[in-house]
Amino acid sequence: MIFAIFLCLFASAVLCQDTFYGIDYGVNIYACPSYDSIESDFSALKSYTSRIRIYGLSLCNQGALAMQATQQLGMRLYLGIWVDGDPNTFETELAALQRLVDTQEKWDNIDGLIVGSEILYRNDVTPDQLIAALDRARAVLPPSVAVTTADTYDHFSAAVLDHVDFVMMQGVSIEQAWETLLDHYQETVKRLSTDKPIRISETGWPSAGPAHGSAEASLTNQRRYLRAAVCGARTNGIEMLYFSAQDEAYKGGVEAHFGFLSRVQQQQRDLDLIC
Numbered sequence: 001m002i003f004a005i006f007l008c009l010f011a012s013a014v015l016c017q018d019t020f021y022g023i024d025y026g027v028n029i030y031a032c033p034s035y036d037s038i039e040s041d042f043s044a045l046k047s048y049t050s051r052i053r054i055y056g057l058s059l060c061n062q063g064a065l066a067m068q069a070t071q072q073l074g075m076r077l078y079l080g081i082w083v084d085g086d087p088n089t090f091e092t093e094l095a096a097l098q099r100l101v102d103t104q105e106k107w108d109n110i111d112g113l114i115v116g117s118e119i120l121y122r123n124d125v126t127p128d129q130l131i132a133a134l135d136r137a138r139a140v141l142p143p144s145v146a147v148t149t150a151d152t153y154d155h156f157s158a159a160v161l162d163h164v165d166f167v168m169m170q171g172v173s174i175e176q177a178w179e180t181l182l183d184h185y186q187e188t189v190k191r192l193s194t195d196k197p198i199r200i201s202e203t204g205w206p207s208a209g210p211a212h213g214s215a216e217a218s219l220t221n222q223r224r225y226l227r228a229a230v231c232g233a234r235t236n237g238i239e240m241l242y243f244s245a246q247d248e249a250y251k252g253g254v255e256a257h258f259g260f261l262s263r264v265q266q267q268q269r270d271l272d273l274i275c
Contacts (some may be wrong), residue, residue, distance in 0.1 A: 018051075
């Protein structure tokens with residue numbers, strides 16, 4: 001994620017009693033979880049949010065399992081299609097989406113489909129290729145499901161923006177992190193001049209790992225940023241998905257340490273979320 005922050009443009013209600021508007025949830029594709037494990041994780045996260053975001057569909061059958069678990073628990077869900085530099089990856093994900101459409105009767109808890117995450121930032125695809133992927137995914141889905149992408153706000157062209165509901169930004173040193181995010185959010189609202197709701201779809205801070213420039217990974221800084229982000233979002237009426245639900249050791253490096261829980265099944269780290 002490289003201390004990244006994303007904004008998305010969707011329409012759905014936020015429950016004011018939730019600590020988070022939503023939480024991002026990753027799956028260990030090298031040790032696929034069972035349905036019972038995913039439902040147990042989501043049940044624990046329901047104490048903090050009513051909404052989950054996933055990043056892919058096909059690997060570990062996570063799309064179908066996440067739909068089943070959130071519907072069983074009365075939660076909402078952002079589905080994701082993973083996109084990278086290999087065109088076959090998108091084709092596999094699109095086939096998984098088609099299977100979901102063919103087999104799932106209920107879509108009323110789906111807040112949207114996010115096609116790709118930082119793929120323009122990583123230069124995995126061109127804007128035209130992304131637009132084509134967005135349009136193909138939209139053609140498969142029930143018409144009630146919104147479609148977007150997630151990327152850094154400075155990688156959005158006007159052409160892509162016409163096809164999505166999303167913008168993003170990057171983190172800085174801990175002292176100015178939330179303030180910079182808020183500045184970028186307000187700048188984005190002004191620049192886009194759109195009537196589409198703008199939401200933060202991914203922001204987080206690692207508790208360990210190497211620093212990224214002046215951004216130091218530590219539990220203290222994670223606590224500070226999480227409180228600043230949660231309280232800042234509430235104060236400014238911004239709906240924000242937090243990255244991430246749990247540490248993901250299989251990723252390695254700083255990417256392994258973004259979880260705000262020590263483990264989903266354990267209690268929250270010592271974080272002050274009283275604003």
